[in-house]
Amino acid sequence: MKKVEAIIKPFKLDDVKDALREVGVEGMTVLEAKGFGRQKGHTEIYRGSEYTVDLLPKIKLEIIIADAKLEDVVNAIVRSAKTGKIGDGKVFVSTIDEVIRIRTEDHGEKAI
Amino acid sequence: MKQLLLALAFLIGCVALAPSSRAADPVAVSQPTLEQRVADLEAYMNNSGRLADTATNHVASNVPGPGPGHNAWQMTSAALVLFMTLPGLALFYGGLVRRKNVLSVVAQCFYLAGLVTILWFICGYSLVFHPGNPILGGWENALFKGVDSAPNGNYSFWVSQNVFAMYQLMFAIITPALIVGSIAERMKFSAICLFMILWMFVVYFPQAHMVWGIDGMMNGVFNPDAKIHAIDFAGGTVVHMTSGWSALILCLILGKRVGWGRDNFTPHSLALCMVGTGMLWVGWYGFNAGSAVAADVIAANAFTTTTIATAVASFVWPMIEWIVRGKPSVLGFCSGAVAGLVVITPACGFVTPAGAFIIGIVAGVIPWFFCYKVKLWFGYDDALDTFGVHAIGGTIGALLTGVFTRNAANPNLSINLKKYVTDSCFQPLVFEQIKAIAVTLLIAIVGTVVIAYVVKAVVGLRPSREEELTGLDLSDHGEEAYHG
Numbered sequence: 001m002k003k004v005e006a007i008i009k010p011f012k013l014d015d016v017k018d019a020l021r022e023v024g025v026e027g028m029t030v031l032e033a034k035g036f037g038r039q040k041g042h043t044e045i046y047r048g049s050e051y052t053v054d055l056l057p058k059i060k061l062e063i064i065i066a067d068a069k070l071e072d073v074v075n076a077i078v079r080s081a082k083t084g085k086i087g088d089g090k091v092f093v094s095t096i097d098e099v100i101r102i103r104t105e106d107h108g109e110k111a112i
Numbered sequence: 113m114k115q116l117l118l119a120l121a122f123l124i125g126c127v128a129l130a131p132s133s134r135a136a137d138p139v140a141v142s143q144p145t146l147e148q149r150v151a152d153l154e155a156y157m158n159n160s161g162r163l164a165d166t167a168t169n170h171v172a173s174n175v176p177g178p179g180p181g182h183n184a185w186q187m188t189s190a191a192l193v194l195f196m197t198l199p200g201l202a203l204f205y206g207g208l209v210r211r212k213n214v215l216s217v218v219a220q221c222f223y224l225a226g227l228v229t230i231l232w233f234i235c236g237y238s239l240v241f242h243p244g245n246p247i248l249g250g251w252e253n254a255l256f257k258g259v260d261s262a263p264n265g266n267y268s269f270w271v272s273q274n275v276f277a278m279y280q281l282m283f284a285i286i287t288p289a290l291i292v293g294s295i296a297e298r299m300k301f302s303a304i305c306l307f308m309i310l311w312m313f314v315v316y317f318p319q320a321h322m323v324w325g326i327d328g329m330m331n332g333v334f335n336p337d338a339k340i341h342a343i344d345f346a347g348g349t350v351v352h353m354t355s356g357w358s359a360l361i362l363c364l365i366l367g368k369r370v371g372w373g374r375d376n377f378t379p380h381s382l383a384l385c386m387v388g389t390g391m392l393w394v395g396w397y398g399f400n401a402g403s404a405v406a407a408d409v410i411a412a413n414a415f416t417t418t419t420i421a422t423a424v425a426s427f428v429w430p431m432i433e434w435i436v437r438g439k440p441s442v443l444g445f446c447s448g449a450v451a452g453l454v455v456i457t458p459a460c461g462f463v464t465p466a467g468a469f470i471i472g473i474v475a476g477v478i479p480w481f482f483c484y485k486v487k488l489w490f491g492y493d494d495a496l497d498t499f500g501v502h503a504i505g506g507t508i509g510a511l512l513t514g515v516f517t518r519n520a521a522n523p524n525l526s527i528n529l530k531k532y533v534t535d536s537c538f539q540p541l542v543f544e545q546i547k548a549i550a551v552t553l554l555i556a557i558v559g560t561v562v563i564a565y566v567v568k569a570v571v572g573l574r575p576s577r578e579e580e581l582t583g584l585d586l587s588d589h590g591e592e593a594y595h596g
Binding site (some may be wrong): 044045046047048049051052053 | 168376378379402437441443447483484485487488497500
């Protein structure tokens with residue numbers, strides 16, 4: 001099993017969600033996040049004072065999937081979140097050892 | 113301590129309950145004829161004195177009390193001016209500070225509403241508006257003795273003296289509240305409490321008496337013996353110059369906020385700031401048009417000039433931003449509106465709409481320049497730009513009042529100022545205004561330096577570094593504005 005974490009632009013959330021549903025992803029966790037990468041921040045000016053806002057608002061998605069779906073899911077995220085401009089975000093993939101559904105106590109891929 | 117308090121309470125009670133010392137009129141008063149009664153009604157319509165108000169006519173009046181229309185407008189105006197402070201200014205300033213300090217600003221404004229009312233009742237009103245000497249009024253109206261619903265002919269023939277006192281009280285509340293803007297986020301509450309009490313006595317009461325008291329040394333309109341024949345319709349010197357210049361001095365003595373130039377001091381809610389600005393603009397009609405102390409032609413003109421100057425300034429300021437910075441900001445619209453209101457304040461009852469238009473343009477340019485450029489050049493931490501907007505705005509307002517005052521705008525100018533108002537831009541009034549500006553600067557700056565060091569010696573001025581970083585909401589008031 002794999003965990004796919006994606007940092008995306010907040011206004012792309014709906015597009016990414018729809019694209020993931022199309023490739024059969026049935027659940028996800030969405031976090032409102034702040035951070036910076038190469039995009040850096042932007043400056044805001046209040047009367048004479050200029051301030052650099054370097055932590056920008058982002059959305060972080062976490063999805064657990066079966067190994068077989070990995071390529072479809074990653075492609076769906078990249079395709080739907082891309083604007084081609086700096087700040088589009090990143091996708092991280094890692095391996096998951098175990099998943100347990102609390103209600104039924106199912107283990108492994110059955111529990112996803 | 114307890115005994116002292118009891119003695120004080122007893123003393124106050126005695127003064128309050130002492131019988132009125134008004135002597136009975138020794139001259140016989142005749143009943144008015146029908147013609148005299150009609151003349152009194154006309155006087156109400158025209159906002160002039162009854163026959164009974166002139167010393168030579170010993171005739172009674174059937175309308176000795178306040179005029180309902182004038183009183184109604186004055187009570188409305190008083191409420192509008194209170195609305196400027198609570199919640200107008202509290203929101204305007206509250207929105208501009210960081211979220212950890214918004215309640216401290218609100219608390220400071222609210223504290224002043226209570227404190228100044230107490231001082232005003234005890235002796236403030238008397239020291240400003242009862243005749244005394246050219247610098248400070250007398251004590252005879254202390255504890256509102258003699259301040260009842262009958263008009264005080266020194267200030268209005270048709271507005272109740274208690275209404276007039278309440279109206280002027282609202283000015284006395286908002287003036288120190290303006291200072292809060294430049295020292296926001298870094299002066300501890302106990303220091304503000306003490307500072308403001310002293311400031312009212314040392315700066316506000318004398319200044320207000322000099323400009324508006326019937327025997328004040330700078331009351332050019334109504335005091336023929338004024339040493340300086342200056343004019344100030346609604347408080348360019350009394351309100352904005354005193355608060356603004358005191359704010360600069362206090363912010364210099366306090367020093368910069370912790371993290372200035374390094375941390376992010378962005379306003380926590382420009383939406384609140386905009387809401388507050390709108391309330392200020394609306395409330396300012398009471399401030400400016402209400403300063404006619406009647407619902408008369410002068411009030412009508414003041415209402416008009418206030419609107420024009422404010423609208424022009426609120427347009428000019430963001431347009432300059434658009435040209436210089438590439439974007440017109442909401443804070444720019446708000447700042448322009450407040451600057452326009454400040455600059456037109458001393459002039460509104462004396463200038464024509466054309467003069468107000470030019471004043472509006474100047475108000476959009478010069479305070480902008482001070483907030484954007486001068487503040488950066490000198491590096492003082494005037495947190496919410498009280499100096500840039502109120503001190504600078506009030507000062508150029510006082511000066512431009514001298515330039516644009518026209519006889520056509522205000523019939524009262526012909527009482528004592530014929531020599532000074534000649535309807536030209538370089539009329540002698542300009543030099544009288546410069547003298548008044550100098551006196552105001554002196555009292556505000558010297559007064560504030562002295563008070564600030566006294567307060568510093570007694571309770572200290574700033575919170576600890578840790579308290580300041582935590583935010584004054586928690587460290588001074590034990591509350592937070594927003595949870596979750």
